[in-house]
Amino acid sequence: MTIRVFAPAKINLTLHVTGQRPDGYHLLDSLVIFADAGDRLTFRPAADLSLTVTGPRAEGVPTDGRNLVLKAAALFEGEQGAAITLDKHLPAAAGIGGGSSDAAAALRGLSALWHQPLPDPDAVLSLGADVPVCLHPRAMRMRGVGEDILPGPVLPDRMGILLVNPGVEVSTPAVFKALSRKENPSMPHPPGWSSAAVMAHWLAEQRNDLEPPARRLAPVIREVLDAIAATEGCLLARMSGSGATCFGLYDSRAEAEAAARIIAPAAPHWWVQAASPYSTG
Ligand SMILES: C[C@](O)(CO)[C@H](O)COP(=O)(O)OP(=O)(O)OC[C@H]1O[C@@H](n2ccc(N)nc2=O)[C@H](O)[C@@H]1O
Ligand SMILES: Nc1ncnc2c1ncn2[C@@H]1O[C@H](COP(=O)(O)OP(=O)(O)OP(=O)(O)O)[C@@H](O)[C@H]1O
Numbered sequence: 001m002t003i004r005v006f007a008p009a010k011i012n013l014t015l016h017v018t019g020q021r022p023d024g025y026h027l028l029d030s031l032v033i034f035a036d037a038g039d040r041l042t043f044r045p046a047a048d049l050s051l052t053v054t055g056p057r058a059e060g061v062p063t064d065g066r067n068l069v070l071k072a073a074a075l076f077e078g079e080q081g082a083a084i085t086l087d088k089h090l091p092a093a094a095g096i097g098g099g100s101s102d103a104a105a106a107l108r109g110l111s112a113l114w115h116q117p118l119p120d121p122d123a124v125l126s127l128g129a130d131v132p133v134c135l136h137p138r139a140m141r142m143r144g145v146g147e148d149i150l151p152g153p154v155l156p157d158r159m160g161i162l163l164v165n166p167g168v169e170v171s172t173p174a175v176f177k178a179l180s181r182k183e184n185p186s187m188p189h190p191p192g193w194s195s196a197a198v199m200a201h202w203l204a205e206q207r208n209d210l211e212p213p214a215r216r217l218a219p220v221i222r223e224v225l226d227a228i229a230a231t232e233g234c235l236l237a238r239m240s241g242s243g244a245t246c247f248g249l250y251d252s253r254a255e256a257e258a259a260a261r262i263i264a265p266a267a268p269h270w271w272v273q274a275a276s277p278y279s280t281g
Helices: 068-073 098-113 121-126 172-177 196-204 211-217 220-229 253-266
Strands: 003-012 016-020 026-044 049-054 082-087 140-144 148-151 160-165 236-239 246-250 271-275
Touching: 003 098, 003 160, 026 098, 026 160, 026 271, 049 068, 068 082, 068 098, 082 098, 160 220, 160 253, 172 211, 196 236, 196 246, 211 220, 211 236, 220 236, 220 246, 220 253, 246 253, 253 271
Parallel strands: 049 082
Antiparallel strands: 003 026, 016 026, 026 082, 026 140, 140 148, 160 246, 160 271, 236 246
16 A cells, blocks of 8 residues: 655745743734645655655755654654655755655644544644745645735635745744844735735735845845746735745746746756646646
8 A cells, every 4th residue: 555645835925023931932914825836755654664755856855763754654643654755856955845845744644644633732843943834835824923824815716926045044933033023014814816926916915024134144045036036927026925936927837938938048056946726636
C-alpha cells in the first residue's frame, strides 16, 4: 500500500498584520490560496520510520528530526514505522510554506497510513503558524497567529499564477522584527469575483504588510516585482508571506506561462513557475 499526498505551494494573496500578542507572535488577517505547483510525498508501511528527500530542490533540506515531516510524525501516538519519501520541488524559506505544506501533507498521509486521527489543533499549530491552513489547501481566510481559519471566497473559474523566487532565503522572524508598524487595518470581507481582473482590482486595495520590511532586507525583491509587473497581462504583482517569493496574477494559465517564458531566460538563477489555483474540491 502506498499513500501519495500533494503538498501545494501556499500563496498569501493578502497579509495584513493587525497586532502583536504579548508572546511576540503577530496577529494576521490573510487571504490564502494554493497553487498546483508543490512537493510530493509518499508513505509506505515499514518497520521503522525513515525519510528520504529527493527532487530538484532537495539540496539543503534536512533529512533528520529537524525536517517538519518528521516533526509531524512525532505528534502521533506510539512509535510506528513508515517509509516516507519527500520529492522536493518548492524552494525552502521562501514564503510559500514549503515546509509547512509538507508537514500538513505528512499529517494527512500518516493519519491514513496509521489509521489514527489528526493530532489536536494546538499540536498542529506548534509545527508552524502556516500548518493549520495548509491542512485545507483551498481558498481560506487565516487570522489569529494562523490558528483561526475559515473558508475563503470562491475563486474565478479562470486565472493564472506566476511564482518567482530570486534564490535569496529570507528569515521569517527577521522580517517580522523589521516590521515598523505592528497595528495595521484588517482586511475587509473578501467577496466572490467574476473574473481574475475583478479579483486583482479588489486585491490591489489590500496589502502584504511584510513586503516593505522584506524588501529592505532583500532588495532583489523589488527587481522580482518589477519583472513580474512588466509581463503582458499581469493583473497584480505582490510578495507572498515573508518572501522572497513573489506572485503575479493573470487572466489565464496560458498568460502566466508566457510570462514565465519571458522571465526565466532573463534570470537563470531565479525559480520561475507558472501555475493554476489548486483545490481539493
Ligand atoms: C508569514 C507567514 O508565512 C504568513 O502565512 C506565517 O505567518 C509564518 O508561518 P510559519 O513559517 O509556519 O511560522 P512559524 O514557523 O510558526 O514562525 C516563525 C517565526 O515567525 C514569527 N511569526 C510567525 C507567525 C506569526 N503569526 N507571528 C510571528 O511573529 C515568529 O518570530 C516565529 O518565530
Ligand atoms: N520539509 C521541509 N522542506 C523545506 N525546509 C524544511 C523542511 N523541514 C524543515 N525545513 C527547514 O525549515 C526552514 C524553512 O523552510 P520552509 O520551506 O519551511 O519555509 P517556509 O515555510 O517557506 O517559510 P514561510 O513561512 O515564510 O512560508 C528551511 O531553511 C529548512 O532548514
